[in-house]
Amino acid sequence: MIYAETLNYLYGLERFGIRLGLENISAVLHRLDNPHHQFNSIHITGTNGKGSTAVMIASILQSAGYKTGLYTSPHLQDFRERIMVNNIMIPEKDVIKLTGLIKGEMNESSPLTFFEFTTIMAFLYFSKEKVDFAVVEVGMGGRLDATNVVNPIVSIITEVDIEHTDHLGKNIKSITREKGGIIKNNGVVILSSLKRDVIETIESICNERHAKFYRIGRHFSGEIICSNIKYQRFKFKNADYFLDKLEIPLPGEHQIVNASTSVETALILKKGGFKIGAGVIRKGLKGVKLRGRLEILRNNPFIVVDVAHNPSAAKILAGELKKINYNKLILILGILKDKDSDGIISFLAPIANHIIIVKPKTPRSSNTQDLKMKALKYLEMVEIIEDISDAISKAINMADSKDLICITGSFFTVGEALKKLND
Numbered sequence: 001m002i003y004a005e006t007l008n009y010l011y012g013l014e015r016f017g018i019r020l021g022l023e024n025i026s027a028v029l030h031r032l033d034n035p036h037h038q039f040n041s042i043h044i045t046g047t048n049g050k051g052s053t054a055v056m057i058a059s060i061l062q063s064a065g066y067k068t069g070l071y072t073s074p075h076l077q078d079f080r081e082r083i084m085v086n087n088i089m090i091p092e093k094d095v096i097k098l099t100g101l102i103k104g105e106m107n108e109s110s111p112l113t114f115f116e117f118t119t120i121m122a123f124l125y126f127s128k129e130k131v132d133f134a135v136v137e138v139g140m141g142g143r144l145d146a147t148n149v150v151n152p153i154v155s156i157i158t159e160v161d162i163e164h165t166d167h168l169g170k171n172i173k174s175i176t177r178e179k180g181g182i183i184k185n186n187g188v189v190i191l192s193s194l195k196r197d198v199i200e201t202i203e204s205i206c207n208e209r210h211a212k213f214y215r216i217g218r219h220f221s222g223e224i225i226c227s228n229i230k231y232q233r234f235k236f237k238n239a240d241y242f243l244d245k246l247e248i249p250l251p252g253e254h255q256i257v258n259a260s261t262s263v264e265t266a267l268i269l270k271k272g273g274f275k276i277g278a279g280v281i282r283k284g285l286k287g288v289k290l291r292g293r294l295e296i297l298r299n300n301p302f303i304v305v306d307v308a309h310n311p312s313a314a315k316i317l318a319g320e321l322k323k324i325n326y327n328k329l330i331l332i333l334g335i336l337k338d339k340d341s342d343g344i345i346s347f348l349a350p351i352a353n354h355i356i357i358v359k360p361k362t363p364r365s366s367n368t369q370d371l372k373m374k375a376l377k378y379l380e381m382v383e384i385i386e387d388i389s390d391a392i393s394k395a396i397n398m399a400d401s402k403d404l405i406c407i408t409g410s411f412f413t414v415g416e417a418l419k420k421l422n423d
């Protein structure tokens with residue numbers, strides 16, 4: 001099987017949709033000798049910030065000399081972005097080989113979903129590569145997510161908001177309970193939300209399971225020293241440590257929360273006997289590589305991409321865009337049909353001068369006419385150009401040097417934009 005055929009097979013598994021539960025994946029992992037038991041793991045869930053936090057923790061661990069696997073989703077341009085070791089994507093030959101291996105152990109009467117399959121692939125690859133750590137990002141929820149077979153040293157829950165209500169529940173407490181399902185008996189838990197309902201729910205689960213609980217605002221904190229569109233400096237404090245002038249190459253106040261959570265994780269690991277000093281933490285944070293998060297691709301005009309794909313992320317993005325000096329904002333917007341497009345548009349449309357609605361190349365894309373009607377509630381200058389490449393060309397042609405073009409709405413939208421602008 002060549003690589004292109006392998007990808008076609010993997011993406012074909014998406015026809016089985018979302019199936020929450022651990023029985024199927026556990027059975028296949030058992031037949032493969034439980035590769036996820038062969039390395040230390042850090043498990044991360046949340047609505048927003050989990051991907052950024054995962055990348056920061058992996059960067060710190062790698063800087064400390066630990067061979068580090070990183071499993072995140074979705075990808076922006078290349079399937080192999082999902083599975084990395086020391087910031088290097090899984091080779092195509094390993095994707096082909098592991099696909100064949102997993103297929104051989106799969107029960108045809110109960111086929112694996114796309115996410116279950118790729119999760120097993122990640123665990124097999126990390127085991128094969130003999131990683132010291134794997135930083136594992138939850139796909140959806142937590143309790144019944146395919147990744148929840150790991151037994152992590154630390155479980156992390158980032159900001160929680162309303163999402164995936166068909167699967168996780170209709171309110172913040174029920175959604176938080178699902179995410180709190182990654183908490184293990186006698187485990188260690190870090191929470192980076194300040195929402196009262198989230199705190200109370202996670203604290204209750206920790207008490208039930210006798211887990212140690214550390215949360216931002218009480219046990220640790222991060223405070224911005226200086227911030228601009230290219231980098232930020234901050235200071236971190238907990239009961240035992242004070243670290244000043246830490247730097248991340250990422251804009252946005254929310255990234256300080258993610259970075260502080262990553263520092264707290266590293267210091268908990270240090271307390272547990274792992275060799276992670278202050279210098280390593282500084283180096284790891286400064287060397288973080290993360291695409292698609294308030295990322296500036298060009299100047300004159302400014303072109304920014306951001307993967308905001310839910311209302312809470314759109315609210316953060318809108319707040320950060322307001323801090324940039326520009327004359328006119330041209331918004332290129334492509335949203336998936338299973339997302340809260342009304343909520344996303346309600347935060348982004350009011351600050352835009354012109355909106356171009358696009359349709360990313362996935363069956364999950366929203367109807368562009370529906371998105372246009374929603375955006376027209378906020379401004380008159382809304383048009384549809386379904387092809388993202390054509391939309392970017394139009395935006396660049398109509399923009400002046402002091403204007404801002406922001407491309408957002410989904411990972412798919414940003415991924416196609418990166419391909420166009422990088423080419």
